[in-house]
Amino acid sequence: MSRVRAGRSGREARRQAQAVIAGRLPPVRRRLKPQEFLEPEGLEQIHLASLDILEEVGIVFRDEKALKHWRDAGASVDGERVYIGRDLLMELVSKAPSEFRMKGRGEKTGFVMGGNTSVFCPMKGAPFTRDLDGVRRSTTEQDVINFARLTQACSSFHMAGGFTCEPMDIAVPHRHLAMIRHHLIETELPLFGIGTTRERAQDSVAMARIATGGMEDAVSILMHASGNSPLVWDEAMLEGLRVFADAGQGVLCSPFVLAAANTPADVAATIAQVNAEALAAIAYGQLYRPGTPMIYGQYTVSISMQSGAPMAGTPEVALITTVIGQLARRYGVPWRTSANHASSKSFDAQSGFEGATTLMTAMNAGANLMLHSGGWDEGGLAICYGKFIADNEQNLMMARYAGGISFDRFKDALKAVRRIGPGGHYLGDEFTIAHFRDAFAMPEAMDFSSFEQWSAAGSANMAARCRAKARALLAEFKAPEMDAARREELDDFVARRKEQIDPAAL
Template sequence: MSEPRRRRSADRAGSKAAAIPQLPLRRVRNPYPPMALLSEDQIEAIHEASMHILENFGIELMNVRGLSLLEKAGAKVDHASQTVWLDRGLVAEALKSTQSTYRLTPRNPERTIHLGGDTINFTLVAGPPNVHDMERGRRAGNYRDYCDLVRLAQHFNCIHMIGNQVCAPIEMPANSRHLDTYFANLTLTDKSFHLSAIGRGRALDGIAMMAISRGLTLDQMRDDPAVTTIISVNSPRRFDEAMAEGLMTMAEYGQSVAVTPFTLMGAMSPVTLAGALAQQNAEALFGIVLTQLVHPGAPVMYGAFTSNVDMRSGAPAFGTPENAKANIASGQLARRYNLPYRTTPGSASNAADAQGTYETMMALWGAVLGHGNLVYHAAGWQEGGLTASYEKLILDVEMIQHMMEFLRPIEVDDGELALDALGRVPTGGHFFGEPHTLERYASAFYQPMVSNWQNYEAWQEAGGLDATARATLLWKRALEEYVEPAMDPAIREELEAYMAKRKEEIGVEEP
């Protein structure tokens, strides 16, 4: 971003004009008991079914190094078919070295991510090949939009982490664009991010660039992790070579991994929720075991991405009742193994509309009630993950902030009980002018960004904009308010030098 734009942003941020209302930066905790859809007996039945899958059906692992590692640990391995069978004793032993909680520390320690326990974190959407806004329409992902979406993630405090490539910058060479996106993540934000683990090189580049930004060596980063990745299982029961190599590299360098099966009921898993959960659980446990064999104690999360398909067309569906139930039940399974839990609120809507909102909110409730620790794709997901939407990002931020306020415990003390105020206001009176109200009116309730509470006539006079149209104005305003976080010029130069060196080593490939 140009220096004049940075100055303009800083000037706006420091002006007297009221900024977009948003919640302050804080660690979000879920103080309520997790919802339990499944009984303890049902959880154990799913566990036993998962053990049966691992012991009798096996998992395909398309990676020679991983096969050798598992065989050395005592797993049964067929190298010709690249199939591995794990016995329950090996699984139980590996789980002993996992961590129930851990932290990711980016270059700004105030943005530290806490994973596990009752902490909940929300991330930007990751991976779409397309981008959309209401003014410019749907278009291929590109670096300009990538950077603007990352700026929005930095601006909104409720987005705690950047996802992996919020939109793919397809005009850049496919084999080196990850370096440019890492650079944008590290310079336009000071938050942690999810890096690409498609193979060893992309994973190691992300780890190394984060280490540079923090002034640490790779060895120091091993003991103080800062980044994570999602290892997507090719369900049913397959880990491809690149994903397996990325998983092992992340574990080797002590960085976080969320092993996440992609189990769409009726397509990549059984049509029944219990069967899908058993498969998901077996696949997740397999990847978790592999992280611990590479590096005992490596930070790892239980990942879940179980939803269903439209049985009429085969198209993926998200934000369904089945998806919400899977989000809750998967949290029970994660707690069964004492692991941090990654989940997702998704939508299949092609627009930032009512469908996109109610499907996302349905899945978001499942994520929160299931005590998700990392709510991935939480802001900007549209079209089943094929598009990153500016308007949807704003609507999602609003929903996330609503959820954050819902998670604030109710206080009950003398001031909150307000008996003095109740005694002063006569029967049939009102509390508008009561000192108790005047002392608290500015902060008593959540102040929304998107909601409009004008009466119909006033709303119409102001332009009659619906929520999606108001979201357009808000993302444009947020980009104006954005302030780029400071970075030591020497660190920036070191990052640029690393990128240049690695691009030379990689070579140029057509976009």
């Protein structure tokens, strides 16, 4: 049996390696055993503490419909505070699918969310952009288009951000129409919609349905429902959740954690609160519509006690992320964390260190959805063209790491050892010549030449090289084909909604 498993592992690893070279990275099938910091006793302690919080402290749902649903289900409701009994909570959570299928408008964009699969999605929501000249400025509609195109062009991304960055040159009431339209046209991937109001959620779902030609067999668009920690779920998020659930689409339920600011200044207690918040939202989604595809989410950074600013890449955040993964697997639901997070104000060593730490933590923890895995800097306030390219390459290398070791060529490679023997070299060997292109990762954004070669080529640092790569990808970009009738219907929908929505409305 062990030989069979090794062979399958090898084929999977080789398939992923070849796909990175040939085209888009397939969904990452992790051969890594997820890292687990807590023993069963410690995990149970946090689980029970979360149940105690929801049963005894309660959680606020600022939404009359949700409050009625909870009352009808038998929960104790006092004003806006809901006290959820543990049996009711766990019964509801158990109804969430452990896996579900996602698919964009492209034929080869399908994957399973959950299990041992990991997928990459760029960042979302940046009001500022570090542009192709390395200058920080307000995000524009052209940036939305450009980053949608880079998402399609960069081979590591399986999902599009939908609202990867926010165009400040478009009136707020119309922004969601532009952001979703551009992502549906410039990419063929499943994407995130916008659920900050019921109408925006409805528009997002309607536009995705037009572009895909129907969403009956898979989730094509996800809503990001962000919690208001500590222990609050707001009406806007819950209305959006219901819109996506009614459409049979997925919802990411993600508490927004600034550790020591809106959670206790303690790692274990922070995890218990985050877990309570996420479980309450998942349970409500199943209460409203059993079987709704849902993702256990968490966005966690710690807070500098000197400046109050969020900090990514810290050891406490890694610990929290890893234990959240243990809890999600206990409950049998797909889960999300953040990858390539950075708080740096420039694309520099800090940005790289922070991003690498969060990416490695996410993969080792076994996350299914690697959100914010492209372009994130300045705590999410800025999206960086250069970092987007660098993150894409890091994702590709991380996928090879997670794919494990292949034994497909093992016997043939050992024959090379016999041919070469002591004191020789393998550079001209027939096995090396046949397989050197895909035997080891060969990053393009990083420079491995000598100092003299690097100097002669212009001494460009990684940020400059990545910006040049972004320019080249945008210059040669061709949008994926879209059925002409669907494109016309999508454009008509957007034009009609623009006329119906007052651009001066709040």
